[in-house]
Amino acid sequence: MARTWANYLAGSGHSVTFISVAAEGDKSLLHPEVNAVFIGERHNHVFKVFKLRRTLEAARFHAVVSAQMYPNLLLQAASIGMKGSRPKVILSEHNLVSLGMPDATPAHRRKVAVARLTYRFADHVVAVSHPVAGELVSWFQVPGKKCTVVANPAADKVGLTNQKMRLPQGEMGIQIILPCRQVIQKQPHLAVLTAAVLTKRGIDASVVAFGGGPMSEELNKLAADNGVELQQRGWVHRWFDHVAPGSIVLLPSKREGFGNVLVEAAAVGIPSVAFSGALGVADAVLPGITGELVADDSPEAFADGILRARELDPLVARRWLSRFSADASGETLEGVLTRCVGGMAS
Template sequence: MRDKGDEVTFFTTHANANSQSEHVPGRWFGERVLSLRSQVKKSKFDTILALGPYWNLLAIISTRLLRHPPAVVISGRTMERAARRVRNNKWIEIFLAKFWYRRADGYIAISHPTAAEAEAMFGINADRMWVIPNPAIAKITSTLPRSSSQTSAISADVTLEIAVPGRLTSSKRPSLAVAVAQHCREITGRETRVHFFGSGKAEASLRASTSPGIEIVFHGWIERWFEVAPTNAIVLVTSQLEGFANVLVESAAAGFPSVASSRALGVCDAIIPGLTGQLAVSDSIEDYSRAVLAAEAIKPDERILPWLHRFSAESSGMLLREALVEAKSSASRQASRS
């Protein structure tokens, strides 16, 4: 947006000497409300875009009753109700959001399931809501570089390579990926290898567990994991829930088929069944395994390029700017009528 001539100011709640953002000081939420309110009054912003529940509430409350308030656009990146299955401390944010979110001038959702939940759960009108594709392929310089190395006919002596990019935490369920690999080996009799690209608290238990017949490789966190993963790898996402899942789009852009569960909800915007990967119909090991083996026959190719373009920085930035302009115009019209 800066490249298009817009003036953009970033605010953070934690000071960082190496950051180009402005700091909103305060030891607790109320102090930060007063701090942000003061900065908004001085700077005369057209629009505030808040990223995440804490900032959503901070932006809405700090601009209330200002004489000439900016338009406040909030955002959602997770499935909030489903997240309570994983994080039980979310209830306070959700309780406040049900009262405050409908007072925002706009809502940016990372996926259609996230948008549907926000309308049903927080009472946000659909005419103030936009689903903006995440710029998930921004760090991939060239798309589909590996599809030519994959074939639809899989030899029995070819090792089944499964890549699992992401944090090794309980919510990502990395042990389920190992169980799926074991089941695939039982079905096919093929050598099977699991590659973990990430780190986290679950790594120790994974290393300590026994996985007969399965080779497990821990690569640690590698941001550009798609450059070092085996060329015939199937990307497996075993998260209990996702607001979107960038890694599924990254996989398609890099030529890797992927697998996720339909029950992870937000993944449906990040995968095209039959073209970029497969959706397991449930969370069972058997359904995941069937989807992994079916995904081996998939070769993401040039047919998905128009879809991939939606997740470029250029396309995402353009759609975001249009949404912010419309939210500001709508807020101005409403203010003139009141």
């Protein structure tokens, strides 16, 4: 997402620097005009703040956009006591933080406590979805006039000009696609249990999982115990190119800031099912059009949702899908930057 924004702004004629607080990555994915700086060669928070401050002071940016909580806090710390003019500080948040607090580690709780005290002082805060924006305003106390929803450019990876139609279901079985990390938050076991429910109803159902994770072996055992066919594909960048026609995406997460895979699925004509209690998924699904939201995260409720979703054709929502293109997302962010810096051109 950050790379997509940087590339869009550079393509629009702005002078852009991409600063990574992680180890050096692949610069070839960036626009040729984007300057890349990597400050993650040491894993020391104080060093990163110092290096980031030096970078900001040397370049004299008009505005700086950070992505997710840790970079947000580094940016806010680095902007304190800067020499010369301070750039406008725009934070972006992509998670529903409060829903994850019951299972959070002490270190994460401390980080969140600092964010709750400091986010409100940023010049602007960008949210990936309306539920995330609501949390920023109500829980982080960010003034509403300083918070804007910028749609995730989730359709950029798929491309809206290379869509494929789904084949009719007929008497085919159902292939449930699980495109997510296999961690507790995502509740991947529910995909296997949902397939088992469908099988008991006389519908041949299997699961194809993309992503992997610490629960992979547990998922394999659960599938074997329930007689469910499970294919583990690992992490695949363009997972949607490797699924059978007539498949249904299931995202059983108990919390999501957005849910990129739901938009990616819709962009290639694959319906999806998600738990409405995850909240952020409400921005990534058009119920009854691109997929279904279920009110209960039980295997039975997901099975019912899948049977409803298999009748849908998400491609009728092409105009809605264009909202998640790189151009639409970048244009909205560009508007935020323009307002923050008073109409400066670069």
